[in-house]
Amino acid sequence: MYGIKHATNRDGLLTLTVWTRRKSGYGSDFDKFDETLTSFVTGTGVSLLQGYVLNVYGPDGTRLHHYDTTRENSS
Template sequence: MRKALSAFLLATTVLLSGCDTGTSPTGNPTAADGPPTTSASPVGNDSELAARYRRAGGDPDVYGIKHAKNRDGVLVLTVWSRKRSGYGGGFDDFDRTLTSFLTGTGVSLDQGYVLNVYGPDGAILHRYDTTVENNS
């Protein structure tokens, strides 16, 4: 009986050890509040890249930027923003500023890209596709 109780307590501890109901100290949404992507909220380099973007004059609401190719080789740009609604008529300026910054850091946009912008609640604010397949 004692072994069964010990095993139960150990299993319960392991299961509960990954749970976190707190919020981020920076005020950014936690993973539970993040966008429905593989990486639910920006971490490490994603946040650092966004900080460099803001310092370069980019949108002050952006707190995460990630760029990676998907399994089809398409460049996907993921941006996390504190905006709760879209950019309205200013999206073209936002896109131009973001892509100019990224090309300055060495990111190649020659083959086009898919840009996904997420709000703080994980809702997608914009999806913009410049790949040849979708713009021919």
């Protein structure tokens, strides 16, 4: 991972954007990656209580993962 950005939209939805040098997805390691990332983000004071949307992009800009934990999409 070489870049991370977090922001909230006007509805208060948290979006996490990550840029990685990986050319393909995380596969079965994605849960561990997400856990490590969210631990880091919450350590900086960002709240995940309302859920979040995570997008992971590879070095060429291809989206490798889209993960949505917001209330509407987590059931």
